[in-house]
Amino acid sequence: MNARIQARFAQLTAENRAALVTYICAGDPDYDTSLKLLKGLPGAGADIIELGMPFSDPMADGPAIQAAALRALRAGQTQRKTLEMVRQFRQHDKTTPLILMGYYNPIHRYGAADYMRDASEAGVDGLLVVDLPAEHDAELGPLARQYGIDMIRMATPTTDAQRLPKVLAQASGFLYYVSLNGVTGVGQADGARVRDAIGAIRQQSALPVCVGFGVRTPQQAASFARDAEGVVVGSALVDCIERAETGEKALEAVLELTGQLAAAVLSARQ
Amino acid sequence: MQTATPRFSQGADAQGQFGTFGGRFVAESLMPLILELEQAFNTAMAEPGFLAELDRFQAEFVGRPSPLYFAERLTALYGGAKIYFKREELNHTGAHKINNCIGQILLARRMGKTRIIAETGAGMHGVATATVAARFGLQCVVYMGATDIERQRDNVARMRLLGAEIVPVTSGTGTLKDAMNEALRDWVTNIDDTFYLIGTVAGPHPYPTMVREFQAVIGRETRQQMLDREGRLPDSLVACIGGGSNAMGLFHAFLDDATVRMIGVEAAGEGLKSGKHAASLKGGFAGVLHGNRTYLLQDDDGQITDAHSISAGLDYPGIGPEHAWLHEQGRVEYTAIDDKQALEAFHTCCRQEGIIPALETAHALAEVSRLAPQLPADHLMVVCLSGRGDKDMPTVLRLMEEQA
Known part of the structure; x- marks a missing residue:
């Protein structure tokens, strides 16, 4: 397991609280604002950062994150700039785990081996490639393990008990549990079903479980934070950027919501 | 005639790949669905009853x-x-599109699916899908780029006549690729009753093989x-x-x-x-x-x-x-x-x-x-x-x- 991710979950376990995992899209709404957001998130209460790599065709994402990717691409974001952003972030934060999340094609175009080397050097800890299921682990998995980058895998309500071992086989860091059938930011998870699913995963794996998709409010985050090791919030934060009239206001709104989410997650087990 | 060695016609390997191409590059949420589809397709194609039904519709409905x-x-x-x-x-x-649609709709029925979704560009696949959905009394939703809806109005009208719902896609650039993205998003949201009827030899395995078989x-x-x-x-x-x-x-x-x-x-x-x-x-x-x-x-x-x-x-x-x-x-x-x-x-x-x-x-x-x-x-x-x-x-x- 990647050292930063491992240390962070060890710390959270000791403090008996779940991780707040925040998603923003790199370069949204522009490079400078996005970098400020990135740097501000840990202070506002984010325990782990998921940084989206914008892609023109984000098939698993709902309207909020689609729009975020388009804003970033229009502002000129590229894979190289995203890695540069990570590099700049790492100069002032050595402990917060950073996961890059996105789709395979931009990595494929960059060249898998070059990409993993550059990502590792920039300070990336984990990689979640949405359209690279366990069946295609050979594409990036061996390189990731060579560079000490965790391949974060997703399990979903459609992943049954029979299939779960396959998903878990090459997973590391944590398991991302997708709380509903659908795309990011649309719909609401069924708490009881998610609890059952986490229970089933625990029988097969010791990996921390982070719950995402359909988690928007501090209340929802708190409800999942009782059972899961982490809660992922993305679309609700990205919506703050969309609504903001200026970069400064976006920064303010995202960090404020992050603070509220962090407080809710912290209170969940008290 | 020379004896044919199946060098080029052999098709995809167990991973659904043709050499390094093809495969199943989908989100985990879709993976169980395409594995289920692959199994249903393979089972159907091995059954004389299914092939006979397909032949009958190709002859009497399509006109082959x-x-x-x-x-x-x-x-x-x-x-x-x-x-x-x-x-x-x-x-x-x-057009040739209906060859594939009739095959997939028969498969959808065998799988007990009641809602058909499709993407379309020019509208020919959308019309063919709406046609077979009407024939079998299944609900049909067609995703079509907003740009394409403007330039293919006749086909939009045809699909509506046949009872299909047209969903204009404005995400991305509002063309065929975005319609396909939107259909995939629909599928992952409505997994229980929905069959995604892809119109060409693309998409995750088994679609390239399945569409080719029907064509x-x-x-x-x-x-x-x-x-x-x-x-x-x-x-x-x-x-x-x-x-x-x-x-x-x-x-x-x-x-x-x-x-x-x-x-x-x-x-x-x-x-x-x-x-x-x-x-x-x-x-x-x-x-x-x-x-x-x-x-x-x-x-x-x-x-x-x-x-x-x-x-x-x-x-x-x-x-x-x-x-x-x-x-x-x-x-x-x-x-x-x-x-x-x-x-x-x-x-x-x-x-x-x-x-x-x-x-x-x-x-x-x-x-x-x-x-x-x-x-x-x-x-x-x-x-x-x-x-x-x-x-x-x-x-x-x-x-x-x-x-x-």
Whole structure:
């Protein structure tokens, strides 16, 4: 397991609280604002950062994150700039785990081996490639393990008990549990079903479980934070950027919501 | 006849890959669904009852076999190869698309699915899907780019008449690739009752194989018809390519016959150098989109770029993975025809043969106009007349006015 991710979950376990995992899209709404957001998130209460790599065709994402990717691409974001952003972030934060999340094609175009080397050097800890299921682990998995980058895998309500071992086989860091059938930011998870699913995963794996998709409010985050090791919030934060009239206001709104989410997650087990 | 070793017709491996192309590059949420679909497809194809039902609908509802027609005046005009048309435009709904739709809808019914979703560009696949959904009384939702809805109004009206709901897609660039993204998002949201009926030999495994299997009837018939008529196999086959389903359908039965030359024709739009084209093989790079690895139009950063073509049906930034593999293997030749050449061939076909071809098909006909004159009179050439051009009247009339 990647050292930063491992240390962070060890710390959270000791403090008996779940991780707040925040998603923003790199370069949204522009490079400078996005970098400020990135740097501000840990202070506002984010325990782990998921940084989206914008892609023109984000098939698993709902309207909020689609729009975020388009804003970033229009502002000129590229894979190289995203890695540069990570590099700049790492100069002032050595402990917060950073996961890059996105789709395979931009990595494929960059060249898998070059990409993993550059990502590792920039300070990336984990990689979640949405359209690279366990069946295609050979594409990036061996390189990731060579560079000490965790391949974060997703399990979903459609992943049954029979299939779960396959998903878990090459997973590391944590398991991302997708709380509903659908795309990011649309719909609401069924708490009881998610609890059952986490229970089933625990029988097969010791990996921390982070719950995402359909988690928007501090209340929802708190409800999942009782059972899961982490809660992922993305679309609700990205919506703050969309609504903001200026970069400064976006920064303010995202960090404020992050603070509220962090407080809710912290209170969940008290 | 030589014995055929199944070198090129063998299809995908257990991972759904043709060499390095194809595969199942989908989110985990879709993975169980495509595995279930693959199993259902394999089971159905091994059952004589399913195949008999498919044959019956192909004969009585689609109108198969489609004729193999000797294009006598076009042959005389070009003064070379003997040109035959495989008349897929005579099928119900006016294109090859329904061959695949009838197969998939029978499969959907076996799987107990009650809601059919599809993507469409020019609207031909949407119309064919709406048609079979109506025939079997299933709910039908068609995703169509907002841009395409504007330029294909007749087909939109047809789909609505047939009871389909059209969902305009404004995300991304509002074209076929975005419609496909939106259909995938729908599928992952409505997993229990929904069957995604993909219209071309793309998407995650098993779609490229499944669509090719349902379209392969084109080549099987052509083979028999040519043997009956000329007593031997054709020397060359020509077909247009967007995703590439009519081409795969025509080519597949001949892939292991070394003497049969095959030419797939991509859309060069305003020219390959203009950057405004839809030629994924000629002007793209290997990448991963919509569940498979293939050649894609993309920029240096791996962002998918827009395809451009006079024909909405070829306006897709990718190509079926089996084509990508056949290209790398050197088994099939791939060329590109621009808008202007296609339009010229369109008019020639109308006047010479009394057949109004689809603008997609006109790309294949333009390639025939380049090749045929250089070939001897005993060269047997088959071009897939993949669709009829009624839907293209507004586009063609506008272009004629602009040129007048």
